[in-house]
Amino acid sequence: MNKENDLSIYKKALEVFPMPVLLVGADEHILFMNKSYGEFLGIEPSSVIGKHVYEVIENSRTPLVLKTQKAEYADRHKYTQGKVKDREIIVHRIPIVENGKSLAVFGLLMFTSIEDLMALAEKNQKINDELAYYKTKFIELQSSKYSLDSILGHGVVIQTLKEEIVKVASVRSTVLITGESGVGKELIAHSIHHCSERHERMFVRVNCAAIPENLFESEFFGYVGGSFSGASKSGKMGKFELANGGTLFLDEIGELPVFMQSKLLRVLQEREITRIGGNQTIPVDVRIIAATNRNLGKMVQDGDFREDLYYRLNILNIKAPSLREHLEDIPELVEDILEGLKNENGTKKVLSKEVYTILQKYSWPGNVRELNNVISKLYYMSDGDEITAVHVPRHIRYAERVSPIETTEEGLDAMVEELEKHLVIETLRKNDNNITKTANFLKISRPRLYRIMEKISSEEL
Numbered sequence: 001m002n003k004e005n006d007l008s009i010y011k012k013a014l015e016v017f018p019m020p021v022l023l024v025g026a027d028e029h030i031l032f033m034n035k036s037y038g039e040f041l042g043i044e045p046s047s048v049i050g051k052h053v054y055e056v057i058e059n060s061r062t063p064l065v066l067k068t069q070k071a072e073y074a075d076r077h078k079y080t081q082g083k084v085k086d087r088e089i090i091v092h093r094i095p096i097v098e099n100g101k102s103l104a105v106f107g108l109l110m111f112t113s114i115e116d117l118m119a120l121a122e123k124n125q126k127i128n129d130e131l132a133y134y135k136t137k138f139i140e141l142q143s144s145k146y147s148l149d150s151i152l153g154h155g156v157v158i159q160t161l162k163e164e165i166v167k168v169a170s171v172r173s174t175v176l177i178t179g180e181s182g183v184g185k186e187l188i189a190h191s192i193h194h195c196s197e198r199h200e201r202m203f204v205r206v207n208c209a210a211i212p213e214n215l216f217e218s219e220f221f222g223y224v225g226g227s228f229s230g231a232s233k234s235g236k237m238g239k240f241e242l243a244n245g246g247t248l249f250l251d252e253i254g255e256l257p258v259f260m261q262s263k264l265l266r267v268l269q270e271r272e273i274t275r276i277g278g279n280q281t282i283p284v285d286v287r288i289i290a291a292t293n294r295n296l297g298k299m300v301q302d303g304d305f306r307e308d309l310y311y312r313l314n315i316l317n318i319k320a321p322s323l324r325e326h327l328e329d330i331p332e333l334v335e336d337i338l339e340g341l342k343n344e345n346g347t348k349k350v351l352s353k354e355v356y357t358i359l360q361k362y363s364w365p366g367n368v369r370e371l372n373n374v375i376s377k378l379y380y381m382s383d384g385d386e387i388t389a390v391h392v393p394r395h396i397r398y399a400e401r402v403s404p405i406e407t408t409e410e411g412l413d414a415m416v417e418e419l420e421k422h423l424v425i426e427t428l429r430k431n432d433n434n435i436t437k438t439a440n441f442l443k444i445s446r447p448r449l450y451r452i453m454e455k456i457s458s459e460e461l
């Protein structure tokens with residue numbers, strides 16, 4: 001006899017099955033009861049084989065199911081006798097029918113007590129409630145970090161910017177935010193999301209400059225379980241899926257490697273993604289906002305950025321103004337920074353009028369981020385309640401004197417040297433004091449940069 005026809009294997013399988021199983025024949029007599037059912041009833045299974053089912057379970061519904069030939073799934077059954085009297089359980093009763101005739105009924109106990117089922121359902125409900133709570137909290141946290149009101153400034157430049165934000169928020173098209181470093185591009189992206197109809201859905205930020213090249217695909221598109229070594233067993237959702245229905249903010253888009261530019265372009269065209277290692281396409285409804293402080297048009301010309309992607313991203317464009325373009329808003333920005341510092345440290349400090357004048361004459365190459373840093377430094381370095389001109393770093397205080405167009409009586413060499421120092425300080429600041437980037441930008445060697453820096457006092461750097 002081949003293994004498939006060896007019925008004793010099937011019987012043995014049911015015997016070791018960890019849930020109570022019963023087989024009642026067409027004549028309503030018990031054909032089989034496994035060990036688990038015997039333990040549940042507190043009887044020896046071999047002692048009931050061949051007995052009428054009512055002798056063992058007096059209110060059994062198996063004779064009825066033999067007649068109706070209709071399966072009863074997850075039905076409640078209450079025993080009326082024996083060790084399990086009054087115990088309520090959940091049971092399946094499945095008729096085995098051949099050529100219209102009932103051969104037997106297969107009984108399976110799903111839960112050996114209603115309490116077990118209730119406890120499981122309660123646990124499940126609790127998990128669902130918790131999940132719903134964290135989901136709402138997560139979306140709250142992700143979606144409304146900043147609104148239009150977080151953008152400070154009442155001058156015409158900021159008011160125009162806010163009007164532009166409201167306009168682009170009302171449509172679904174991709175937006176490209178350009179502007180120098182520290183001008184508030186992330187703030188603008190948040191505000192667009194906040195003003196859009198997607199504001200109750202996720203706002204997901206991806207910093208393209210911070211992702212290692214080999215992780216880009218899994219960060220963007222996710223992966224299915226075990227698709228590569230080191231991958232989580234259950235798989236992972238990518239940022240596109242996470243942002244589904246909401247907004248995906250691609251910060252520092254200029255740093256996206258060329259191979260990812262093609263993949264991103266495909267998603268923007270097809271509006272669907274496939275997880276790494278998977279073969280199912282997942283439709284995604286995501287609004288893209290991209291930002292960069294680099295000149296993408298120039299990158300396209302140099303072959304560093306795909307032209308077709310550039311045009312796809314640049315459907316709507318917002319140019320974030322530099323702080324130089326709205327110096328009139330400096331007092332409002334400074335007061336907000338000082339208020340934050342007071343809340344953090346408990347001490348209220350004010351700026352003298354003269355300091356405000358100095359701050360409004362400086363060119364702020366690092367924009368609002370630099371203003372934030374300077375005010376924080378002044379707050380911590382000054383002793384009294386009032387911050388005066390003497391506390392202000394020299395490169396800001398004398399910004400006018402070292403202005404490229406200002407002439408002095410010190411002679412041409414001194415003026416050129418002063419101008420050189422000024423340009424180096426500004427470029428260092430723009431490049432977060434990165435020597436290589438600054439030297440490259442100025443197209444000079446690093447040793448030459450160091451020689452110029454030696455002439456600059458540490459206070460100015």
Ligand SMILES: Nc1ncnc2c1ncn2[C@@H]1O[C@H](COP(=O)(O)OP(=O)(O)OP(=O)(O)O)[C@@H](O)[C@H]1O
Pocket residue numbers: 150151152153179180181182183184185186187188292293368369372
């Ligand atoms: N108009 C503004 N009102 C209030 N805060 C602002 C404004 N503009 C910028 N900021 C603040 O300046 C800081 C820098 O802004 P943000 O990080 O958005 O700059 P960014 O343009 O994205 O810079 P990067 O290109 O370097 O990423 C943040 O703390 C932001 O809140």
